[in-house]
Amino acid sequence: MQPERRRAAILEAAVAEISERGFARTTSRHVAARAGVTHGLLHHYFPDHDSLLAAAFEKVALEEIDEANEALASDRDPLAQLREITEPYGPGGGEEAYRFWLEAWAEAYHSPTLQETSRRLSVAWHELVVGVIERGNAAGVFRCEHPSETAWMVVALSDAYALQCQIGSGLAPYEMNHVLWRLTERELGLAAGALARPTPAGAAARND
Amino acid sequence: MQPERRRAAILEAAVAEISERGFARTTSRHVAARAGVTHGLLHHYFPDHDSLLAAAFEKVALEEIDEANEALASDRDPLAQLREITEPYGPGGGEEAYRFWLEAWAEAYHSPTLQETSRRLSVAWHELVVGVIERGNAAGVFRCEHPSETAWMVVALSDAYALQCQIGSGLAPYEMNHVLWRLTERELGLAAGALARPTPAGAAARND
DNA sequence: TACGGTATTGGCCGATCGCCCAATACACAA
DNA sequence: TTGTGTATTGGGCGATCGGCCAATACCGTA
Numbered sequence: 001m002q003p004e005r006r007r008a009a010i011l012e013a014a015v016a017e018i019s020e021r022g023f024a025r026t027t028s029r030h031v032a033a034r035a036g037v038t039h040g041l042l043h044h045y046f047p048d049h050d051s052l053l054a055a056a057f058e059k060v061a062l063e064e065i066d067e068a069n070e071a072l073a074s075d076r077d078p079l080a081q082l083r084e085i086t087e088p089y090g091p092g093g094g095e096e097a098y099r100f101w102l103e104a105w106a107e108a109y110h111s112p113t114l115q116e117t118s119r120r121l122s123v124a125w126h127e128l129v130v131g132v133i134e135r136g137n138a139a140g141v142f143r144c145e146h147p148s149e150t151a152w153m154v155v156a157l158s159d160a161y162a163l164q165c166q167i168g169s170g171l172a173p174y175e176m177n178h179v180l181w182r183l184t185e186r187e188l189g190l191a192a193g194a195l196a197r198p199t200p201a202g203a204a205a206r207n208d
Numbered sequence: 209m210q211p212e213r214r215r216a217a218i219l220e221a222a223v224a225e226i227s228e229r230g231f232a233r234t235t236s237r238h239v240a241a242r243a244g245v246t247h248g249l250l251h252h253y254f255p256d257h258d259s260l261l262a263a264a265f266e267k268v269a270l271e272e273i274d275e276a277n278e279a280l281a282s283d284r285d286p287l288a289q290l291r292e293i294t295e296p297y298g299p300g301g302g303e304e305a306y307r308f309w310l311e312a313w314a315e316a317y318h319s320p321t322l323q324e325t326s327r328r329l330s331v332a333w334h335e336l337v338v339g340v341i342e343r344g345n346a347a348g349v350f351r352c353e354h355p356s357e358t359a360w361m362v363v364a365l366s367d368a369y370a371l372q373c374q375i376g377s378g379l380a381p382y383e384m385n386h387v388l389w390r391l392t393e394r395e396l397g398l399a400a401g402a403l404a405r406p407t408p409a410g411a412a413a414r415n416d
Numbered sequence: 417t418a419c420g421g422t423a424t425t426g427g428c429c430g431a432t433c434g435c436c437c438a439a440t441a442c443a444c445a446a
Numbered sequence: 447t448t449g450t451g452t453a454t455t456g457g458g459c460g461a462t463c464g465g466c467c468a469a470t471a472c473c474g475t476a
Contacts, residue, residue: 003423022314024232027463040467041424049464099317106230106314108375109307118375149387156368163367164360167316167326179357183391211453235433248437249454257434 007045010035014056019100023053023107023114054113060100061121068128078136082188083195085129086158086180098162122155129154136188143189150187157183215253218243222264227308231261231315231322262321265312269329272305276336286344290396291403293337294366294388306370330363337362344396351397358395365391 001009013035017026028049032042046052071084108115129151136142144150157180165173181195209217221243225234236257240250254260279292316323337359344350352358365388373381389403 001423006423022232022318024230025318028465029463038425039464040426043465044423047465102310102314102317105371105375106310109310110230110233115375122372122375146387149383149390152368152372152384153365153387153391156372157361157364159368159371160360160364163313164330164364167313167323167330175357176360179354179361182357183361209453214453236435237433246455247434248456251435252453255435 003045006037006041010037010042010045010052011056011059014052015060015100018053018056018103019096022103026053028052050111050113053107054111054117057104057114057117060097061117064097064121065124065128068125072128072132078132078139078141079190079194081132082129082136082154082184085132086154086184086195098166102163102166126151126155133188144187146187150184153187154180154184211253214245214249218245218250218253218260219264219267222260223268223308226261226264226311227304230311234261236260258319258321261315262319262325265322265325268305268308268312269325272329273332273336276333280336280340286340286347286349287398287402289340290337290344290362290392293340294362294392306374310371310374334359334363341396352395354395358392361395362388362392 010031014026014031017031017034021030028042028046029039031052032039035042042052046055068085072081075081075084104114104118108118126148130147133142133144133147133151137144137147161176161180164176182192184190185192185195218239222234222239225239225242229238236250236254237247239260240247243250250260254263276293280289283289283292312322312326316326334356338355341350341352341355341359345352345355369384369388372384390400392398393400393403
């Protein structure tokens with residue numbers, strides 16, 4: 001197999017192992033077995049364990065940003081863009097992905113590399129939301145006074161939403177979704193329910 | 209040493225180890241060494257590794273609830289109570305404590321016991337905030353339409369606040385604190401800045 | 417064809433893990 | 447005092463870890 005594809009296969013296996021077992025319990029031998037190679041070969045591509053974990057984390061982080069940008073580029077409507085951003089956090093969406101991030105945050109304490117990547121990704125994610133809000137402001141769809149603060153609120157509530165879904169607290173998912181949408185609508189100067197309904201084909205949701 | 213005190217000492221050492229190294233990397237031998245006992249004795253008190261981790265987690269969870277109730281009981285003013293709840297999340301507050309919770313959430317995926325305890329604690333914490341809000345409503349201090357939703361928002365933003373402080377994103381702590389207070393004030397029908405300042409008619413500026 | 421570098425294999429090493437267990441120290445009741 | 451149960455010690459076992467290395471397979475090039 002070509003070295004590039006082999007390396008990618010190993011990284012893919014590493015991400016899967018990390019999602020299932022966590023960073024600390026991910027062993028190079030298990031990753032190698034899942035990738036269908038021997039542990040010796042894995043050591044050939046990733047000389048030490050930390051480089052494997054760091055590369056896997058970097059891969060997921062880059063994919064996350066790419067997917068977000070792709071979702072934003074496919075739809076130019078700020079309202080739809082905001083929905084694209086907040087929706088994947090819910091149940092059935094990116095559960096495995098969020099398990100990965102929770103592991104990453106916990107592991108960031110022990111690894112300066114992971115901490116730095118976490119930081120970069122957090123900033124990038126925040127700026128992404130800020131961009132959507134500011135474009136919505138410019139287009140006259142939003143009336144948001146503090147884009148940076150509101151963006152942080154959206155990210156924070158989305159994170160907390162995903163977290164509550166994961167640990168399965170007594171709070172019903174629909175209730176979390178409701179408060180997330182309600183607060184976002186108010187922060188953006190939208191009419192109540194503007195985010196809840198996926199803009200019925202035409203321009204029917206312009207009743208404010 | 210009395211068995212009860214010995215067991216408590218072991219648990220205390222376990223909590224410290226978990227906070228530093230995480231659940232997955234916490235070994236019974238290290239816990240025993242920190243507690244000043246042999247690994248054989250630790251096995252005498254906690255027959256298997258999971259029981260040690262579960263007991264340590266349970267200890268912290270109970271202490272968390274107790275401390276919150278104590279803080280709430282020491283001050284009957286709903287506004288001060290709310291400040292007591294949201295303040296420890298900030299920098300300089302419960303950094304080590306939050307590291308523990310992050311580890312716990314990540315580990316909950318792999319342990320039904322930890323997941324159940326996480327769930328119970330999350331519900332208890334939410335109900336605690338709901339109680340403060342409802343008492344504030346009854347006292348005429350708050351005008352909150354959706355206590356449950358608002359309580360979840362407070363908890364979610366506090367969690368996200370602590371998380372951002374931990375990973376050290378580009379968002380300044382004061383900015384996070386500002387949006388947390390601003391949204392809470394609006395949800396509770398308070399005047400702007402009501403939460404930021406200790407007490408308007410206050411004689412004691414015991415806050416930092 | 418011969419050659420050199422890379423991909424790949426599988427065994428090995430020392431360290432460490434959770435767990436087990438025989439032996440010993442100790443405290444308190446009979 | 448004797449005896450009994452618990453507290454405590456420390457060594458050992460099998461498994462597994464990350465990392466190292468000699469040997470082999472493969473493949474493009476001179």
